[in-house]
Amino acid sequence: MKKIITAISLLFTILLIACVLFYSRYQSFVSIERVTADHILTVSPGDTAQSIANKMLEEIDLESKVFLRVFFKQNPGITNIKLGSYKVTAGWDFKTLFEHLESGDEFQHKITFIEGSTFKEWRQQLVNVSGLVNDTADLSEKELAQFLQIENPKLEGLMLPETYFYPQGTLVSALYLKSHKKLQAYLEQAWETRDKNLPLKTPYEALILASIIEKETGLESERTTVASVFINRLNKRMRLQTDPTVIYGMGDDYKGNIRRKHLRQKTDYNTYVIRGLPPTPIAMVGKTSIDAALHPAKTNYLYFVASGDGGHYFSKNLKEHNRAVRKYILKK
Known part of the structure; x- marks a missing residue:
């Protein structure tokens, strides 16, 4: 009887030791760093948690297969990985990795x-x-x-x-x-709330004017004033005479300088030659320039010239404008 008890005790001890060793090695397996560097991991059609795990193992032996089976049995939810590309971070273990892939939080x-x-x-x-x-x-x-x-x-x-x-x-x-x-969406919304009596017939015309405003000034604070100049000139049937339209009309011929001959050159966009707006916008337009075109400041300005500090000097008549040109441009 003693021999039987001793044998059972020995067997139990062996099993216990085996279980402890298995658990220890399993915990080491699941907690080890599997992502060695930050990168983008793409889950493609046909990929599974198992296939991704296999790719990340240095070698696939019997022990690894057993450990993976136990791991996925214990964590069934993280096997529902979603298609897409994910930013994964160095130091992640399998559990952290597959929880991220299951979240669907694509990079x-x-x-x-x-x-x-x-x-x-x-x-x-x-x-x-x-x-x-x-x-x-x-x-x-x-x-x-x-x-x-x-x-x-x-x-x-x-x-x-x-x-x-x-x-x-x-x-x-x-x-x-x-x-x-x-x-x-933004243009249509802005058009519905535009100021009354603007010389603009369609949202597209507003977009064209906005693109000129966009190219004329980088200062948000003066965009409505720049807009007022063009609106006033359109109302008086004056040519817009804006350099960015000349440059756009020149296309690849523009080499960084505008000469008098370019101002006289007839293109579809040269507003020194054509009347009214050019046929299309001359740039991609931000929201503030659209707003400026549809809600211009109320001024009597008809001219402006770069003042040298990133802004412009605005004038109500040609005499005043010529003085500003002599002051800010010709003095250079």
């Missing part, structure tokens, strides 16, 4: 478009941007407009410049469309 890239930039500059900026798939690279501007189902074949001004966040694998066309819809 968001970001890109910022500057107010006053042009559509051509947007296209250059979007070449080989991290996280984006450029499905529009081979399309002309007209073809891209058709692809996005935008009626206007000229896309200048039809997208809202700001910072956009997007997950890995986002299509460039989707980013364009999102930006266009945001611009349209």
